[in-house]
């Protein structure tokens with residue numbers, strides 16, 4: 001019987017349990033399926049597929065060293081499985097659990113059903129420190145540690161090749177060039193692939209980590225001092241366990257207390273990764289519904305033009321525009337800047353969070369649904385249990401980009417503005433000659449209004465009651481009670497890139 005290994009957001013050969021387990025049982029057929037029904041969704045864009053494609057090229061090369069081949073298809077996964085079944089008869093299917101959106105989860109359930117109807121075995125393995133059907137959140141940390149402390153699984157040295165493959169699978173990866181995903185590719189993003197992931201981890205642990213915590217909030221220098229592993233983790237080019245093991249080793253080897261502090265700060269961020277994904281795993285509706293429904297009543301008017309100005313970096317607020325333009329160009333900004341962008345569109349402008357969350361997902365090369373939607377809701381103040389944060393991008397610019405290096409790099413109109421005006425160019429006497437827009441809001445005034453409405457809801461009986469219900473709810477893939485919505489929704493969720 002052949003053993004099909006289905007790669008999804010785990011495009012690597014090292015520490016890949018499905019591949020290792022399949023290889024113990026006989027011939028292995030490694031497949032990647034570009035599924036139109038998944039890639040047409042509002043959260044995904046062409047840059048993500050570009051990263052996947054680069055990752056697949058690397059995987060294909062690594063598999064060829066084992067004597068095997070990667071096969072790809074543009075199809076729905078059940079179509080590929082049906083063709084394999086027709087050609088080979090019964091087969092085993094191996095994959096990682098995908099802790100993704102309700103769409104990918106529903107697809108995985110359909111595949112389980114499809115296999116079950118034919119009495120074919122489908123084995124899924126835990127991918128991160130995220131636990132499916134976690135009964136109690138209190139056991140999460142212990143289970144995380146147990147998973148991370150296990151040995152790294154080396155890449156198989158030899159794989160038995162399956163020669164006779166159905167015609168809808170091809171080992172020519174160029175086939176995927178015909179797969180159209182909305183949006184344009186990016187030129188300045190990180191390049192996908194396990195080999196690149198290993199290099200990025202090594203360069204971080206060799207020297208880049210040394211100013212990790214010092215520069216973490218700085219939009220410009222954090223691009224170098226942060227690990228920059230997020231895209232590689234999001235598309236599974238490296239396992240979280242590898243990152244944990246190597247970081248702990250680096251921590252043990254250093255005697256420098258300052259370096260220890262940087263690495264310890266990094267390790268705590270890594271814990272957050274699985275913590276947030278666990279939240280989506282347990283409550284997938286956070287992708288589309290506010291964690292606390294009482295906050296669905298405050299953003300009543302949809303303003304498409306304001307949303308577009310934010311998305312394309314034309315607000316007239318330098319740090320906001322630089323950050324959005326940086327995302328369009330590179331697909332990455334640091335944590336604090338992401339938080340500020342959500343605060344600006346959802347709090348300062350008081351726009352509903354759903355469309356902006358999709359826009360940012362489309363732009364982030366490291367889009368990871370579990371982290372993304374939890375974080376957007378936290379920064380938009382819709383969870384009810386996190387501190388409400390309303391950022392002032394002018395103040396933040398002055399504190400974290402004092403000479404405007406980041407702003408100048410991405411907002412060409414402001415390149416020659418003197419330092420003292422870089423975050424408030426409208427005060428500069430030559431502002432009219434710059435071709436840069438007037439600020440679309442008075443930040444101080446708009447932020448005061450945002451705090452007023454957010455705190456009014458936070459203090460309300462309804463919000464408190466819902467928060468209490470949330471605390472009582474546990475379990476995997478739970479459903480949220482729907483409440484009467486008062487917010488006006490935008491017509492579409494995705495943006496043109």
Ligand SMILES: Cc1cc2nc3c(=O)[nH]c(=O)nc-3n(C[C@H](O)[C@H](O)[C@H](O)COP(=O)(O)OP(=O)(O)OC[C@H]3O[C@@H](n4cnc5c(N)ncnc54)[C@H](O)[C@@H]3O)c2cc1C
Pocket residue numbers: 226227228229230231233234266269270271272273274276333334335336338339342364366367368369371372373375376379
């Ligand atoms: C609104 C918003 C949306 C976000 N969306 C994503 C997303 O789609 N994908 C994503 O990977 N991160 C997301 N983050 C978290 C964080 O901004 C990124 O993980 C980080 O900037 C990635 O860069 P890095 O790998 O160099 O981070 P490092 O600081 O080097 O961190 C290492 C790893 O730890 C994890 N991590 C770090 N910070 C966080 C955090 N706050 N929450 C959860 N995990 C964290 C990530 O896996 C990251 O790759 C979001 C944050 C905000 C505020």
